[in-house]
Amino acid sequence: MSDPLDALEKSIGTLRRAIRDAAAAGDAERARELRMQLRRAERAWDALVDTGEPTPPSPPPAPVARGSQLPAREHVHRALMLLGAPAAPKLIVGVHEAFFPGELSASKLSSLRRDEERSYRSSPGARPYYLCPALAHDLLTPVRALITISTWPLERRVIGPLSPRVDFLTSAIGIAEAVHTAADSTGEGPSPEALRLLWRFAVNIPDAMPKDASSHGGALDPQQVVIAARAELDVHTDADRATRTAAARQARKSLGDDEQLFGAPSQGVTYLRSARA
């Protein structure tokens, strides 16, 4: 999943199968929603092929200049595709700095999120993908500070009680694979930032650290991190998937297209800054 194009192709394949299933089951509404997602994914695929995105996520020496000139939303998209799960701005910036060239700051991210929604509302579907908030599994309102990509299925964009951990482990796998790819590719291998990022994830996953605990990052084995993360993921996946699937079904039933991306309207009319005692 380290390559955005691969991920998109995988997601396109999944979507096609799902449409076939939905059509066979006679669920026209679901099929329509899936078709729309498929179109979005295909547009995203086209856009990526056209711009000739650097395929390996490792910092390639040549396209540095071009990579750094990408708009911020492309940076965010690339970081999220690497992680494969909804992520907070801080983590997105961390991944960007570890694996990709160019500038990306957390402050830029917050303005970006508002722009995305505005752009969608003025001409829906004009862009191949949108950056949108994750949705709470029960209220279907936007979750604080978690960013997703509109081309992801709703099941991946809703957050249940177990999802923060599941997404953490998924992200750990994404980062470990990217570090692994960077180590295999020619060049100087993974950046120190990338190793530090992986280390920060690995220390919080049971059995992900090498046995001789004295080592500091250098001896960290990305494969071991992947295996450890998968092992814990197995514990949570089923329960998490059940919640997310149910929430996604509910969202498709009760929310409009735009709300499925940007969340149900928030409950209160006003934000009270002074509400915190």
Add this chain to the structure above:
Amino acid sequence: MKAPVDGRLAALRGSGKRLDYNARSLAALENNPRCTLRALLDASGSNKAAIAAHVGHPPAFGQSVFAITRGNAFEAMVKDNGCAELLRVLRETLELTLPEVAYEDLNDVGGNGRSDKRYERTEEVLLRAARGDGEGTLFDHPMLRLLIGGHPAYLEPDLVAFRIDGRFHVMEIKSFPIIDGQADPTQVRAATTQACAYIIALRDLLGRAGIGAEAVSDTIVLVAPKDFTNRPTAAFVDARKQVAALTRQLSRIERIGELVDLLPDDLTFDLYLDEDEQPRRPPEELAETLDQVLKTYRPDCLNHCEMAFYCRSRARAEASLDVLGPVVREQFGGIDTTTMVMGLARGELKPSEDQVEMAAALRHAARLRAELEDLGGAA
């Protein structure tokens, strides 16, 4: 609470907006329950900070931007990425099992950050968890409510209340370090005091749904940086004594009526605010009013009461032994001021009957000190 008392308290507060109890005023209650001034100001919901500032002793705490930023940064770090650091710590120290990772964010309700909404949502989520349906291990910033003297106070556990072995544990995330398993006792105490109010509020919430007090542990989980690193570790802190003390004080708060009855009828702490929220009351007059009320200053008031600097200046002006703290003060039972202590020590004052023993001890101490000074002078 009886209506006349409420009316009387409102008159004490005057024109200002009523302030509810918060974690700080509850800490003040627990630490200095006997102070009449504090009791009256808090019960009437007066703005202690404004009053203290108006009489020339503005409170100087809550001002360190660095400390607050540091605290928030540490808390954010602990909770980043689905509480990854926190889960590791809890798995290591509290033996949380692998599947116990469910996380519930109660910072707002679908974008609404109002206390009452958050309280309703917290109640719903926690009760569901307590009854065993619905997942939930970590609850981020739940909003609790405690009725104090008939008025609601909203309390937000500094961090997370969560569930191990079917019991709720209040957690405090603090940025002072635990070095070799030891932390600064004053800071630990401040943290536990705060957490006690949360325990009581949480028990109250569950209690109203018929769930017993044993569902909430008396033990607080303190999460703080380990040694000289920035990585968190956790420790249990036993808060039984403090919970009991605060529970007792809260049950006695109803007795505020007895204190109010002792006051002159026209006494008020009103600042007479004008339209721009500027106090119009002459500071001297306000100070005179404050002086009519008994206050019990202790050095640790500085940690949690806005009036502390004012009370300290008064205690100093009266040469009161309070300034030196309860340890010193208790040594001199029956003597209130440093002037009297010095007078007795120098033999300038004639001790009353119950002071005779103390006076002898003091004169002895003075003699020893004088001898030492002579030796020092000769050397």
